[in-house]
Amino acid sequence: xxxxxxxxxxxxxxxxxxxxxxxxxxxxxxxxxxxxxxxxxxxxxxxxxxxxxxxxxxxxxxxxxxxxxxxxxxxxxxxxxxxxxxxxxxxxxxxxxxxxxxxxxxxxxxxxxxxxxxxxxxxxxxxxxxxxxxxxxxxxxxxxxxxxxxxxxxxxxxxxxxxxxxxxxxxxxxxxxxxxxxxxxxxxxxxxxxxxxxxxxxxxxxxxxxxxxxxxxxxxxxxxxxxxxxxxxxxxxxxxxxxxxxxxxxxxxxxxxxxxxxxxxxxxxxxxxxxxxxxxxxxxxxxxxxxxxxxxxxxxxxxxxxxxxxxxxxxxxxxxxxxxxxxxxxxxxxxxxxxxxxxxxxxxxxxxxxx
Amino acid sequence: xxxxxxxxxxxxxxxxxxxxxxxxxxxxxxxxxxxxxxxxxxxxxxxxxxxxxxxxxxxxxxxxxxxxxxxxxxxxxxxxxxxxxxxxxxxxxxxxxxxxxxxxxxxxxxxxxxxxxxxxxxxxxxxxxxxxxxxxxxxxxxxxxxxxxxxxxxxxxxxxxxxxxxxxxxxxxxxxxxxxxxxxxxxxxxxxxxxxxxxxxxxxxxxxxxxxxxxxxxxxxxxxxxxxxxxxxxxxxxxxxxxxxxxxxxxxxxxxxxxxxxxxxxxxxxxxxxxxxxxxxxxxxxxxxxxxxxxxxxxxxxxxxxxxxxxxxxxxxxxxxxxxxx
Numbered sequence: 049x050x051x052x053x054x055x056x057x058x059x060x061x062x063x064x065x066x067x068x069x070x071x072x073x074x075x076x077x078x079x080x081x082x083x084x085x086x087x088x089x090x091x092x093x094x095x096x097x098x099x100x101x102x103x104x105x106x107x108x109x110x111x112x113x114x115x116x117x118x119x120x121x122x123x124x125x126x127x128x129x130x131x132x133x134x135x136x137x138x139x140x141x142x143x144x145x146x147x148x149x150x151x152x153x154x155x156x157x158x159x160x161x162x163x164x165x166x167x168x169x170x171x172x173x174x175x176x177x178x179x180x181x182x183x184x185x186x187x188x189x190x191x192x193x194x195x196x197x198x199x200x201x202x203x204x205x206x207x208x209x210x211x212x213x214x215x216x217x218x219x220x221x222x223x224x225x226x227x228x229x230x231x232x233x234x235x236x237x238x239x240x241x242x243x244x245x246x247x248x249x250x251x252x253x254x255x256x257x258x259x260x261x262x263x264x265x266x267x268x269x270x271x272x273x274x275x276x277x278x279x280x281x282x283x284x285x286x287x288x289x290x291x292x293x294x295x296x297x298x299x300x301x302x303x304x305x306x307x308x309x310x311x312x313x314x315x316x317x318x319x320x321x322x323x324x325x326x327x328x329x330x331x332x333x334x335x336x337x338x339x340x341x342x343x344x345x346x347x348x349x350x351x352x353x354x355x356x357x358x359x360x361x362x363x364x365x366x367x368x369x370x371x372x373x374x375x376x377x378x379x380x381x382x383x384x385x386x387x388x389x390x391x392x393x394x395x396x397x398x399x400x401x402x403x
Numbered sequence: 404x405x406x407x408x409x410x411x412x413x414x415x416x417x418x419x420x421x422x423x424x425x426x427x428x429x430x431x432x433x434x435x436x437x438x439x440x441x442x443x444x445x446x447x448x449x450x451x452x453x454x455x456x457x458x459x460x461x462x463x464x465x466x467x468x469x470x471x472x473x474x475x476x477x478x479x480x481x482x483x484x485x486x487x488x489x490x491x492x493x494x495x496x497x498x499x500x501x502x503x504x505x506x507x508x509x510x511x512x513x514x515x516x517x518x519x520x521x522x523x524x525x526x527x528x529x530x531x532x533x534x535x536x537x538x539x540x541x542x543x544x545x546x547x548x549x550x551x552x553x554x555x556x557x558x559x560x561x562x563x564x565x566x567x568x569x570x571x572x573x574x575x576x577x578x579x580x581x582x583x584x585x586x587x588x589x590x591x592x593x594x595x596x597x598x599x600x601x602x603x604x605x606x607x608x609x610x611x612x613x614x615x616x617x618x619x620x621x622x623x624x625x626x627x628x629x630x631x632x633x634x635x636x637x638x639x640x641x642x643x644x645x646x647x648x649x650x651x652x653x654x655x656x657x658x659x660x661x662x663x664x665x666x667x668x669x670x671x672x673x674x675x676x677x678x679x680x681x682x683x684x685x686x687x688x689x690x691x692x693x694x695x696x697x698x699x700x701x702x703x704x705x706x707x708x709x710x711x712x713x714x715x716x717x718x719x720x721x722x723x724x725x726x727x728x729x
Contacts, residue, residue: 060718061725096510098710114711118512126510132503134421136428141421148417149511190507197512 049074049201049232050095055104057090057256064090066256068104072234072249074200077227079247080236081349087256088236089129092203095234096126108201122150125194129206129236131186133178139165139189140174143196150197164192168222184215191222202226204235208242220246244345252349264345276341277303277313278321283334286310292331296324308336417513418521419528422495426529439483439533443476443540450475451543473550474650476541477558481646483533484566485598489590492526492573494583496708501583509710516705519574523701526570534562554652561649564690565642569594571697578704594642601641608634636681639689640696648685 050072057065065087072078082088093099095106097117106113111120134142140161147157165171168188173181181189187207194202204223208216220242227233227246237243243250244264251261260267282289286308293302293312298320300313314324325338426432450472496519499505508518545555573590580586619625638644681688706712 058718058722061721063722093506098506098509100711100714117711118514121510121512124510126507128503128506130503132499132505132507134425134502134504136425137421141424145417145421145424146511148414148420149508149513151414151512153414193507 049076049109050234051105051107052091052095053105055091055094055106056102057087057094057099058102064256065094065101065104068253068256068258070251070258070261072232074232075227075230076232076249077223077247078232078234079243079250079345080234080253081240081243081250081345082236082253085255086253088253089205090256091253092126092205092234092236096124096203097121098126122197123200125197125199125202127187127190127194127202127204127207129209131183131190133181133186135177135179137178138175139170139178139181142178142189143193146193146196152196160196164195167195167225168192169218182215184211184218187211187215187219188222191219195226200232202231202233204233206236206238208237208239216242240346240349250345267345277311278324279337279339279341280310280312280328280335281337282308282310283336284308285333288331289328289333292328292333296327298324311341416517416521416524418508418518419524420521422522422525423528426525432529432532435487436533436536439487440536440540443479443537446479447472447476447540447543469547470550472543473541473555473558476537477562477646477650480534480537480562481565481643484530484562485569485594485642487533488526488530488566488569489573489587489594491529492523492570493577493587493590495522495526495574496577496704497580497583497586500581505708509708514705515709516702518708519578519701519705522577523570523574526573527566530566530570531563534559534566558646558649561646561686561690564694565645568642568693568697571700572597575700575704575707578707597640598643601637602644605634605637639685639692641689642693645686645689645693648689 050070052068052070055065055068056063068087068091070091080088080091090099094101095108095113097113097120100114108120108123111123113120134145137145143161143164144157147153147160152160162171162174165174168191170185170189170192173185178186178189191204191207194204207223208219211219216239223233223235223246227248235243235247249261249263250267252259252267280289286304289310290302290304293299293310293314296314298315300315302313303311305311312324314320316323321340325335328335328338454472496505499508509515513521541555541559545552569590572593573586576586576589576593577583580589
């Protein structure tokens, strides 16, 4: 669907994009991850024809961007990272304007706009002025606007920024339904857990360089993020378990958490993992749950950005304050909480044992 | 009435339609129309009352006052056009940029030309509303005679074309500026240059030519070939000269005798054999020139807002050097 080859873009002497290569297949929901100024918006703007690349090639469905602009504009929908509202226009007038802009007029435009308002749950706001809508509603309206010409490929630049959890949830549901309709969606966001939940593939860009692309599994395999800690839940004997783990030569660090949960970074592969479980069972430790934690998109991103990764716990003495619970009880081992864009990894505030 | 529904009206430019929707909902537009018409009517009433008073004292009524009345109103309308049009047009594209709606607009299937022409016509229509709403005041003059409908129509058509000229200038500056303030200032500055700058320029050139000729005559006994007459045609760009010429048959004066520094210029145009025709057809020629300039300005505006246009890259060499050293 979308192929980007050796894309370069300069702003003056600043290199915003450095030989970016990317392939997105039809029907994919692609999460575009990168810190501010990494080049996400620039890449998207070049793809939708709002910026000219200095070199490189982009093809959408085999059509090169910049050559048949009219055709490409009909294939692509774009939601920018800000919502510019027109004064004195109601939601229906706003959508009708964009329908007209794509050559859809009269009753067909009217019906289309009504359908789109229904799709984004804004039918009751059809006669409200756009300026008076809440941010979440504006964002949904903007999404409806991008769908007015039924594009195959959608670029959404930070669509969830500044939205409250409810609005984010609603937006996420709409995006999921659009994906189910077979639309290819490229979405950039700072809310990585949500991206990880929604997207089928990812691209991580840093200072104009595409660091990694692929599915979550591909990304995990490409980084050493698969060396994630093992999460153990014991019914009792928590301190004893910690001591056993500390004695084992393969243990790099042990982190006791609340309610019998223990996190251990244990060197080795699958066999060593099995061996460790055998040891615990042989020592009569009542193990309720055992398994390697999954590397999250956030961990991968932070590791690539040079931030605190999961293998970089702070040096703190044991026993630590058990009362502080970094994770909620109902979620056994989530690495991050959804609303936190960059939650703390094992760090100075958390209880960590180092061997 | 069913057949009316079957008639397919041409699809209006989306930008024009949207802008007109927005403009008509603004309370400011009504205030503008009210103020302009109030001012014109007030002036018309003052003139009529003074005429009535004059007739009461020195009857009979002097009917020559009606063409003068028409001329005053026409110049007032010209003033409104020159003042209002830039304020309407100069913000058309910059406002989209400031409200951060421009990227979305450019990402639609609309071409940059459609966007520019849509903006242009929406600005024109707003100013036309001001011009046409003044018709009842004009009718006061036509009612008493002295000015024919054709003459009045000619002046109004000239005003319309001058509006197009001023609007095109505003749209051009709006397309190349990032802020509405900058765009408005530049439009007004350029209109002032076109109105007063061109006259000053021609007068200066003629003055210099006269000094050179005098010096040549004193030293060599012959005058120079340079009379500066060719620069005279710069005045075709001047909308004030155009409106002046279009009402000259009512005032009995011409731009060459009335405008400061212009006295006698027309008589001395010798460089072109057809110069007399060029002078006689001043209004149509100058309006044609101004429409061509307007078209060029709008085309340039379309190119200026095209994000994929080729731009001169000042930093290309610097980057190449940096890459080599790296």
